[in-house]
Amino acid sequence: MLTRRHGAILKLLEARGALTVGALAQELGVSTETVRREIRALVEAGAAVRVHGAVGLAGQIGEAPFERRMRENAAAKGAIARALAERIGDGDSLMLDTGTTTSFLARALLDRRRLTVVTNSLDIARTLATVNGNRIFMAGGALRSDSGAALGATALDFIQGFTVQHAIISAGAVDETGVMDFDLQEAEFARAVLACGERRVVVTDASKFGRRGFVRVTGFEGLHDLISDQPPPPGIAASIAAAGVSITLAAAADEGR
Structure with a gap:
């Protein structure tokens, strides 16, 4: 017992x-x-x-570490993914970096058709490939054993040849100065993703607010939208507002369903 x-x-x-x-x-x-x-x-x-x-x-x-991270704050990540998926239509083009929240987004997009997706994430590519007429472009290079992500110079060179409607990155940390990560190569890739998008979006659950990463990805002025499950703390919210970035709270969006 x-x-x-x-x-x-x-x-x-x-x-x-x-x-x-x-x-x-x-x-x-x-x-x-x-x-x-x-x-x-x-x-x-x-x-x-x-x-x-x-x-x-x-x-x-x-x-695997990635599978364990997929279980952390899963409800919040799922809500964020659904809120962003509502803005992506059939035939849209998007670029996604590796991350558990962007992997949740891939699953939320399974009912979309004819998507063009550029990513360095094996999980995202595997989720969206071979369904609904999607076209998937997978960045090459050595795959990380912990995340199944291709990183490094080869991956960066590959994605720079694309221009997409939606450039979407996940965040390792968010403070009053912007978005950061804890890994140099992941930060470099996320920065390159943003440069390829007409609309630049960061997705992050509230646990990342107030953290400080080792590597700066972008200031808020480099973004159009931030989507989270809870409001940022006042100092971070003020910096986001000053940069003219739109904040979407996924939990509030889901409550009206």
Whole structure:
């Protein structure tokens, strides 16, 4: 029989992936010995497994980082994707960088026809290829093992030959100065995507607001639209408004459905 504490441990592991005994004890406000006892019961029941000094859900161990990120804030990302998909019609052209929110957008576009899509994301290309008469152009180069994305000089050279209606990037971090990322190559690719679009859009769930990344992608003046699930904090909202960028709140848009 699983106890309430067992349920709390499983929820933490589902939301955050594998955790150490110490981290679980701190989250639950109990001793490490208590956590070890509860983990022993979960492991014996087949609900959890021990791995590298930590414990994780049995079904998630070995899960790719990208798949794990797809589960994080999934409801918010899905709402953002649906809100943006409403602005994209049959026959439109768009360029998407790699990211979980842009992958959600690809799934929200499965009922569109004759799209022209340029991307460096294997997940996006695989989602939209071979359906509804779409044309998919996949940037080449070495694929990242963690995200299935092609990055580097070859990918950058490839996309610079396109002009699309919608240039859409995801954000790793957003503060009062603009959009940032934590990876140099991903930031370079996102910046190149924006340069190819007639309308430049960033999609981000609210967890990215207030973060500071290592690499600047663009100031708000380089964007037309920002789509999120919650309003930005006042300082960021003021910077966005000063740049003349339109903010769409996906949750509010969905409530009227």
